[in-house]
Amino acid sequence: MLDFSEEHKVAQQAIRAWATSRLAPRVPALESGNELPYPLMRELGATFGMIDLVKAQFAKMRDGGGGKGKARGSGAESPLMAILMMELSRVCPGFALAMGASLGLCGGAILARGTPDQKERFALPVMTMERIGAWALTEPGAGSDAFGSMKTRARRVDGGYRLSGSKTFITNAPHADVFVVYARMPEEGDVRAFIVERSMDGVATGPAFKKMGMHSSPTGEIFLDDVRVPADQLLGGDDGRASRAAAKSSLTGERFGMTPMALGIVDRCLEECTRYARERMQWGKPIATFQLVQEKIARMYVVRSIIHALLMRQLEADRAGVPLPMEEASASKLYCARMTTEVAMEAVQLKGGAGYMQEGIVEMLARDAKLLQIGGGTDEIQILRIARELLSEG
Numbered sequence: 001m002l003d004f005s006e007e008h009k010v011a012q013q014a015i016r017a018w019a020t021s022r023l024a025p026r027v028p029a030l031e032s033g034n035e036l037p038y039p040l041m042r043e044l045g046a047t048f049g050m051i052d053l054v055k056a057q058f059a060k061m062r063d064g065g066g067g068k069g070k071a072r073g074s075g076a077e078s079p080l081m082a083i084l085m086m087e088l089s090r091v092c093p094g095f096a097l098a099m100g101a102s103l104g105l106c107g108g109a110i111l112a113r114g115t116p117d118q119k120e121r122f123a124l125p126v127m128t129m130e131r132i133g134a135w136a137l138t139e140p141g142a143g144s145d146a147f148g149s150m151k152t153r154a155r156r157v158d159g160g161y162r163l164s165g166s167k168t169f170i171t172n173a174p175h176a177d178v179f180v181v182y183a184r185m186p187e188e189g190d191v192r193a194f195i196v197e198r199s200m201d202g203v204a205t206g207p208a209f210k211k212m213g214m215h216s217s218p219t220g221e222i223f224l225d226d227v228r229v230p231a232d233q234l235l236g237g238d239d240g241r242a243s244r245a246a247a248k249s250s251l252t253g254e255r256f257g258m259t260p261m262a263l264g265i266v267d268r269c270l271e272e273c274t275r276y277a278r279e280r281m282q283w284g285k286p287i288a289t290f291q292l293v294q295e296k297i298a299r300m301y302v303v304r305s306i307i308h309a310l311l312m313r314q315l316e317a318d319r320a321g322v323p324l325p326m327e328e329a330s331a332s333k334l335y336c337a338r339m340t341t342e343v344a345m346e347a348v349q350l351k352g353g354a355g356y357m358q359e360g361i362v363e364m365l366a367r368d369a370k371l372l373q374i375g376g377g378t379d380e381i382q383i384l385r386i387a388r389e390l391l392s393e394g
């Protein structure tokens, strides 16, 4: 796959038009926290028939056809989802993150690993955006070492489980209705995922954190105080399958899911800088005539081309049903995250004082891009993962 198909390009144009006319004017309100992203997410879903499409796919699944709930990691593997994340990230990466965490991480995890009943009861309303989802792995004392240092505990009780602990830095936590929560089961020595609902006794969330970037996506804590979770809300059911593997597949999805976000940010930076370089006059001529400015633009183009190629490879692998290895997910995420942050900072530099002002989009993109180097595993963790895979024996 070299590029999106003509059909997908038409969809891309339609989403770009929506993002320009509907999302862009709302960005100041979303970024200031005066407006939440969820009503606009639902409007987007309704405008493009996503809700009807999800319902139709569920109907097919019930009839025994249509992929039987095929796992979709972050959801960004499919061309349309990738286009959506890319186009939203061109305008507001925080909005894309909130949507990706609900549909891709929470909804995707339940679709990938849930029982048929869990898919109906929890994935369907999340995928139709009736309910908002969050995916909760990170804890105050367990970030990079999320599994090894996990303190949240689940113990078996009659008819279900009791969960205690807390999670932090969770996208959508302040407002989500449904949470996929990872907890250690000491008796079994393993980590499992549970579907927790806000309405359950003992569930509380903190206010949204104030962050460096991604202001349009609320991030917060979840507190679980001896929460009783019914047996049928153990993700995947009690068939003894470890969910550490399930969480890891979501992490791979999250890593690949960053590629279209990175492409959207880099693409927008390149577009803004090309236009500005042609228009901005200094020393009596457009700054585009200066070779140091040209170098920045050429380097942005190189990064854009490579991220585009990485995305096409991911989409092709998904289409062919060939899973790409974890080290490739890590390598891709590492490259995308670092280079997108560099490109966005260079875009600020190219625009000078105008780049540093909040009125221009590159200031927001530069702050938002930095999250790509932290969320879904930091750069350092990606490097360790790649080295471990390459150097392990056998």
Ligand SMILES: Cc1cc2nc3c(=O)[nH]c(=O)nc-3n(C[C@H](O)[C@H](O)[C@H](O)COP(=O)(O)OP(=O)(O)OC[C@H]3O[C@@H](n4cnc5c(N)ncnc54)[C@H](O)[C@@H]3O)c2cc1C
Pocket: 101, 135, 136, 137, 138, 142, 143, 144, 145, 168, 169, 170, 171, 172, 211, 214, 219, 371, 374, 375, 376, 377, 378, 379, 380, 381, 384
């Ligand atoms: C905006 C935002 C949204 C997020 N959304 C979610 C979400 O929806 N769900 C979720 O579960 N989590 C989420 N996270 C959490 C994110 O995944 C973690 O922040 C990330 O994994 C890093 O963990 P940490 O912050 O605890 O950093 P730490 O693990 O404390 O790391 C601190 C520093 O030490 C480095 N480090 C750690 N271990 C090593 C090592 N072995 N070798 C070298 N360096 C090392 C790290 O690279 C980093 O530079 C989100 C985070 C942010 C900022």
